[in-house]
Amino acid sequence: MRVWRRAGWYSAALAAVLAAVVTVSAGIGPVSIPARTVLSVLANAVAVPVGVDAGTADAARAGVTSLAGGVSVRYVHPFAFPVSDVERTIVMRVRLPRILLGALVGTALAAAGTVMQGFFRNPMADPSIVGVSSGAAVGAVFAIVSPLALPFGLGLQGAAFAGALAAGFGVYLIATRDGRTPVATLLLAGVAVQTLLGAAVSFLLLRSGESMRRIVYWLMGHLDGASWGDVTGLALVVPVLVVVLFAYARDLNVLLLGESDAGALGVNVARSKRGLLAVSSVLTAAAVAVSGVIGFVGLVVPHALRLVVGPDHRILLPTSALAGGSFLVAADTLARSGAAEVPVGIVTAAAGAPFFLYLLRTREVYEL
């Protein structure tokens, strides 16, 4: 009732903010493009599928996309605003993939961070608290320094993703005993595994020779080099997983009361914990695999939103996710618009840490 209405309004407002941030960001860069033109480009890109041709269609024709087996889909572009090819290329090829990737990564990290803070009832929890980011780092660094081709055709991203999941699952197994996974044990196991994996990364870094620069750059978190392929991959995963987390929002609220209270209120605590942990870990792993370790988004954004919308996860989770997208896109715009481009992880940390300290000083640090 009231909760859903509030969730709806806040989410709509933040979705509008995200759209505005994306539009403005797409206009910012070495070549400045007015927002109006950006919108025209975006409108022109809208494609409506109108039919499917079987057999030997002329795949080279404009407005036709070939699928497997000689089947092709015809599209119609309803809009044709006049824009120059240069502007179209800059927006569609250069800026938009990076911006959308930033939005998806920010969304994933903020959603996962919100869940982790609630799950651990700890304001310092962030998406990588169970070692997911450290695992991704080991995977990525290993992929970079390894002289051998990786098995199963894993690229850098695949290796990072696999490392992230292995670390997260490992921490879960270590902390689980007799089918019970106490949150405190999970937290400590996460810290220990992060330390261990950090040592592994340092060791690999020392031996990395000339690829060191590339490794350090990856570790700092970055969104450049984003391709439409990356965007599509995340776009298939992130929204679905955020919706799954949203389905647990009420459980998460009740879990804030403590596990025994939650159980008495009808929540299957063990199952909810497993689900929340698994989904937010996959979400984090997917984000980290394409963008490296971008810190502070998953820590600061949920805190900031909690101040605005309150602790109810039915409102907090969707708004946090949307705000995380906006925050990362804005931070990345800053990162790429300076004289020399810096990794976006530096910008988020530089902006996020002071804000977090500000929260710390002005608010009583409530134990979640």
Added chain:
Amino acid sequence: MIGARDLGVALGGERVLDGVSLSVDAGELVGLVGPNGAGKTTLVRALNGTLDPGAGERELDGDRVAGLSRRAVARRVATVPQEATFSFEFTVEAAVEMGRTPYVSRFGRTDRDDADAVRAAMERAGVAGFADRSVTTLSGGERQRVLFARALAQETPALLLDEPTASLDINHQVRTLRLVRDAVEGGGADGAGKAALAAIHDLNLAARFCDRLILLADGRVRAEGDPEAVLGDPALAEAFGVRVALNRDPAVGSPLVTALEDGEGDRTTAGVDARGAERASGDEEDGGGGERDGDRDDGGDDDGDGGGDNEDGDDGDGNGDDAGTRVEADRGGGGDTDAGGDGGSDRADRRSDR
């Protein structure tokens, strides 16, 4: 309504509950009493299904708990915890609304039934007046009522309470148990009386508000029956490792049990006995003792000179066990000469207040 047969629970290899059987009917408030570590909380958790007992059967509203889903259990029994970690800023209404959890599906919205249940629960528990306040701003008594409202919003035929009054002042203790009593006697929105089992630390409160008492010690039921019978049962003194005097509260007429220190209420030391008996029956002074005891320091008593008294105290009662001995050692200075009268009665106040 609430039933258990031969319940056994072992935690970390230690038997916490052993062959516990009980039943609580609708319209009945049963008090679960017993010393610290007797297994009261474990029993509550086993009955509300958050803990799986290794042995025995549990029954709620005619269904075996083992065959029910968590949600189904939570629609049959609500639990009022001793305290909740309310350090996040949910409103009172949101906290009470959490009681509707077993009725709402994942993406489902709360409907009119839920809203009605929440409103009715808040009104009955007397928290409707501050529905929009943050739970972090509430006093202990208000919080307890919010937790109780949450349990009412669960609309269950059975109610479990785990030391609901332990952290409350005397006013809120009585108010809270009155709310429980009312819920048990019906008069709710549904009109039906609930079955309630409440672990209560304070024997006198338990005796005053409960229809029956169950004495639990070392994981077993030691005595069961109407309050007077249980409080008068020798098993009580044995369970707590202390001698007790049983009187009647002159103000409300309920049984009043007073733990005696060694030498108090004891025929062999007549002087102390008189003072002890006098104190034990003086209700209003009891309350006064509760107010005063805050600044009194235990340490002063066991300094130095308790040794001699301790000896003759020891054979006074037959308590050989640890708890008994510890209590005696603690009050070693009690029968001492000069400040003896004062010290002795002050301590009597304090004990009965606990």
